[in-house]
Amino acid sequence: MSAFVFVTPTWPTAPWVSAMRKAAPNMDVRAWPEVGKVEDIAYAAAWLPPPNVLKSFPRLKAIFSLGAGVDAILKDPTLPQGLPIVRVNDADLTNRMSEYIVLHVLMHHRQQRRLDASQAKGVWEGFAQHAAGDLCVGIMGLGVLGQDAARKLAMMGFRVRGWSRSPKNVAGVESFAGAEGLDAFLAGTDILVCLLPATAETDGILNRALFARLSRKGPLGGPVLINAGRGRQQNEDDILACLEDGTLLAATLDVFKTEPLPASSGLWRHPRVTLTPHAAADSEPGTICAYVAGQIARFEKGLPLENLVDLKRGY
Numbered sequence: 001m002s003a004f005v006f007v008t009p010t011w012p013t014a015p016w017v018s019a020m021r022k023a024a025p026n027m028d029v030r031a032w033p034e035v036g037k038v039e040d041i042a043y044a045a046a047w048l049p050p051p052n053v054l055k056s057f058p059r060l061k062a063i064f065s066l067g068a069g070v071d072a073i074l075k076d077p078t079l080p081q082g083l084p085i086v087r088v089n090d091a092d093l094t095n096r097m098s099e100y101i102v103l104h105v106l107m108h109h110r111q112q113r114r115l116d117a118s119q120a121k122g123v124w125e126g127f128a129q130h131a132a133g134d135l136c137v138g139i140m141g142l143g144v145l146g147q148d149a150a151r152k153l154a155m156m157g158f159r160v161r162g163w164s165r166s167p168k169n170v171a172g173v174e175s176f177a178g179a180e181g182l183d184a185f186l187a188g189t190d191i192l193v194c195l196l197p198a199t200a201e202t203d204g205i206l207n208r209a210l211f212a213r214l215s216r217k218g219p220l221g222g223p224v225l226i227n228a229g230r231g232r233q234q235n236e237d238d239i240l241a242c243l244e245d246g247t248l249l250a251a252t253l254d255v256f257k258t259e260p261l262p263a264s265s266g267l268w269r270h271p272r273v274t275l276t277p278h279a280a281a282d283s284e285p286g287t288i289c290a291y292v293a294g295q296i297a298r299f300e301k302g303l304p305l306e307n308l309v310d311l312k313r314g315y
């Protein structure tokens with residue numbers, strides 16, 4: 001019988017093994033490094049697999065990323081070539097991300113950090129509140145996650161625009177595409193949300209030159225950055241310097257160049273930075289394993305796998 005293995009050295013494996021056994025009761029489920037006979041392994045689900053592990057399974061048929069992003073798998077320099085790689089596209093994960101984006105857009109829009117500071121000082125002090133429609137939220141990455149967050153923000157009355165490689169048709173969301181669409185996209189954006197995948201093209205994209213192109217006409221008095229994509233995309237020195245000189249008003253960051261964020265980072269203590277520990281949209285073992293088991297069932301019936309990674313694009 002073919003076997004399934006988790007290769008997740010930085011995660012506790014017990015909840016994943018038990019969720020997969022529940023989702024696929026007839027599957028022989030294992031967890032690296034207790035892989036048994038490597039010839040048995042037909043499917044692997046991974047997050048940050050150590051080099052040479054996936055490569056050591058000679059009969060591997062497909063690899064599953066346990067997150068929506070696939071950079072954690074593509075960085076394996078020994079990744080076996082020619083195998084399908086499936087990424088997560090799951091309603092539970094998508095809803096979690098949209099909750100995070102809506103929460104932080106609202107937090108900046110309603111100036112909650114300033115109100116918290118007043119409360120901490122025991123001061124009864126309000127700040128001008130604006131209509132949602134006075135602000136434009138610009139989402140970089142209008143894929144599965146970006147489109148869902150865009151729809152939910154538009155439903156709340158925000159003006160919403162998105163930027164992607166190819167143009168999109170999403171009700172209530174203005175679409176901008178490619179390098180030629182970036183300037184116009186940024187020029188009208190008050191709150192910039194990044195939900196891009198980590199690729200060679202998006203590395204370092206969130207930098208001073210880009211922040212300087214954001215709108216400065218919005219009611220908050222300066223542009224806000226929310227990054228829940230990947231830390232590789234942001235220049236953290238630029239973010240701190242731009243917060244100091246007013247190029248940025250505030251930031252919410254869920255992802256960092258180095259995770260956990262080193263104690264020495266000035267981001268920890270900046271009064272206009274809100275940090276979360278890569279927790280915007282956790283992969284929940286029950287729903288993700290049901291999704292993976294469903295994909296394997298399709299594959300074994302001869303149906304195509306869904307949500308395949310395009311290695312040429314890198315996502």
Ligand code: NDP
Nearest residue numbers: 068069141142143144145164165166197201228229280281
């Ligand atoms: P998708 O692949 O569905 O969407 C990616 C979007 O980015 C697409 O719209 C794509 O354009 C666009 N894009 C990619 N490269 C470029 C580029 N060079 N220029 C312009 N647009 C580009 O991914 P998801 O929405 O599912 O996930 C997005 C990312 O979110 C993940 O890769 C991961 O990094 C991050 N993530 C973070 C989590 C967290 O907890 N912080 C949790 C889950 C995901 P096009 O549509 O034209 O292809």
Ligand code: OXD
Nearest residue numbers: 067068069281282283
């Ligand atoms: C993901 C993540 O890519 O959690 O799903 O970062």
